[in-house]
Amino acid sequence: MLSQLLSGQFEPTEVLGMLIALILGITVHEFAHAAAATWLGDSLPRQDGRLTLAPHAHLDVMGSLMFLVAGFGWGRAVRYNPYALRAGLRTGPALVALAGPVSNILLAIIFAIPARLLALYAMTNRGVFTPGAVNPLSVAYELLTWIVLYNLILALYNLIPIFPLDGFSVLLGVLPPQMAEWYERTRQYGMFILLLLVFAGGSVLGVILYRPVGILWRLLIGV
Numbered sequence: 001m002l003s004q005l006l007s008g009q010f011e012p013t014e015v016l017g018m019l020i021a022l023i024l025g026i027t028v029h030e031f032a033h034a035a036a037a038t039w040l041g042d043s044l045p046r047q048d049g050r051l052t053l054a055p056h057a058h059l060d061v062m063g064s065l066m067f068l069v070a071g072f073g074w075g076r077a078v079r080y081n082p083y084a085l086r087a088g089l090r091t092g093p094a095l096v097a098l099a100g101p102v103s104n105i106l107l108a109i110i111f112a113i114p115a116r117l118l119a120l121y122a123m124t125n126r127g128v129f130t131p132g133a134v135n136p137l138s139v140a141y142e143l144l145t146w147i148v149l150y151n152l153i154l155a156l157y158n159l160i161p162i163f164p165l166d167g168f169s170v171l172l173g174v175l176p177p178q179m180a181e182w183y184e185r186t187r188q189y190g191m192f193i194l195l196l197l198v199f200a201g202g203s204v205l206g207v208i209l210y211r212p213v214g215i216l217w218r219l220l221i222g223v
Contacts, residue, residue: 013139017146022067023055025104025151026075029158030058032103036096037080040087050078077164090180094173097166104155108148112220115144119222148220152213160208162197163190 031053034045045051050058063074078096085092118141161167168190172180186193197205 013142014146017143018150020143021147021150022064023059024147025107025154026063027053027055027058028103028107028151029100029154030075030078032099033078033080033096036099037078037085040085040092040095042080042084044080044084045078048079050076090173090177093169097169097173100166101155101158104151104158108151108155108216108220111144111147111151115141115148116220116222118144145221149213149217152216152220153209156209156213156216160194160197162194163187165190165194 030050034048034050037045038051058075060074060076063076066074080096082089082093085096087095118137122137122141158165159167159170161171163186168187172183175183
């Protein structure tokens with residue numbers, strides 16, 4: 001992605017849209033983790049200053065750079081005490097983990113509404129708003145669609161059940177105890193599996209991530 005940016009393959013509005021979408025998506029994602037842990041009775045996220053929607057509290061420098069270089073990245077992980085969660089040691093962490101992807105899906109739905117309204121306005125007022133043209137309405141539409149797209153990517157990517165992604169904790173919380181104990185052993189190999197999947201398994205990643213993202217994006221945006 002970085003090479004595409006430097007070579008000028010992206011339009012300025014696309015770059016702006018990606019940056020806004022990623023900053024907003026990561027911030028809301030990590031805030032949702034903090035809010036869920038706080039709601040379940042843990043005070044650690046509040047003590048760490050994570051119960052805020054200020055981007056600087058949630059963005060990670062290396063994770064942000066990875067978005068530019070490889071097209072994926074991460075925010076600062078939210079610390080919480082699983083023993084302080086009212087829902088228990090299995091369900092509590094699963095709920096905290098699930099809060100992040102769910103927040104991104106909700107954010108995608110929220111921003112898809114004005115995007116569809118703008119598209120409808122374009123269909124009924126062709127002389128006012130032409131998709132692809134450089135005018136305030138077309139720029140707004142493009143920004144909205146980028147926010148929807150990247151929040152869907154963040155949600156579904158994090159739901160992949162491989163450590164350290166949220167899907168790992170969610171799956172641990174719903175598996176029967178014996179199966180969960182077996183699956184816990186894969187934690188030590190999670191990062192290696194994830195890197196292998198991202199860098200060497202493009203076709204696999206396309207099936208489990210980009211194809212579902214594309215389907216949801218078309219459903220929400222209506223194109």
